[in-house]
Amino acid sequence: GAVVSQHPSWVICKSGTSVKIECRSLDFQATTMFWYRQFPKQSLMLMATSNEGSKATYEQGVEKDKFLINHASLTLSTLTVTSAHPEDSSFYICSARDPQGGPYEQYFGPGTRLTVT
């Protein structure tokens, strides 16, 4: 089946620094990837939709200058949290659409837990 990986799985950074999270589709080419955020004991909230070779589309209320998304290849999308603050601490999950699969299916990565101290 389609596999999506994320790196790192867990990261701690200091307030004011930036951290990059990678999302890779391992066995398929993903023209579209999605980034979600999940707070403890809460649901996943879509942050942005990333299309290969074009600018990401951000959901309302998500700061595009703070959460930089790059989808430079068909197998890699990155999320950079710039000038991180403790309130950015969360679980970040990416997903990817396999164009060869069903129109509604997204394959999810295992997530990255970010802690900002």
Place this chain on the structure above:
Amino acid sequence: AQSVTQLDSHVSVSEGTPVLLRCNYSSSYSPSLFWYVQHPNKGLQLLLKYTSAATLVKGINGFEAEFKKSETSFHLTKPSAHMSDAAEYFCVVTLSWGGATNKLIFGTGTLLAVQP
């Protein structure tokens, strides 16, 4: 606008007994609905999906769900719980009109505990 409501944040069952996880949806259009499962430290896995075909949908690991338009429900069931079913379950509706980019709207999740 589309939304889903998972009526129970926690459900506890004994191993071998039936599982019922409840989900109600709201949609201005004919929805596509999904159930995903999230095990600790693992990515979300698709259990099953309804996309306007048969209203009774069978998924993996013995789970099934029935789309009931009159009740705007899509409850997840399993006849006999297994210890490995303990996980977080999310009911999801699409925000889509058949386009290539399909946004998923997640419910708040139901944590299923299975007692031995």
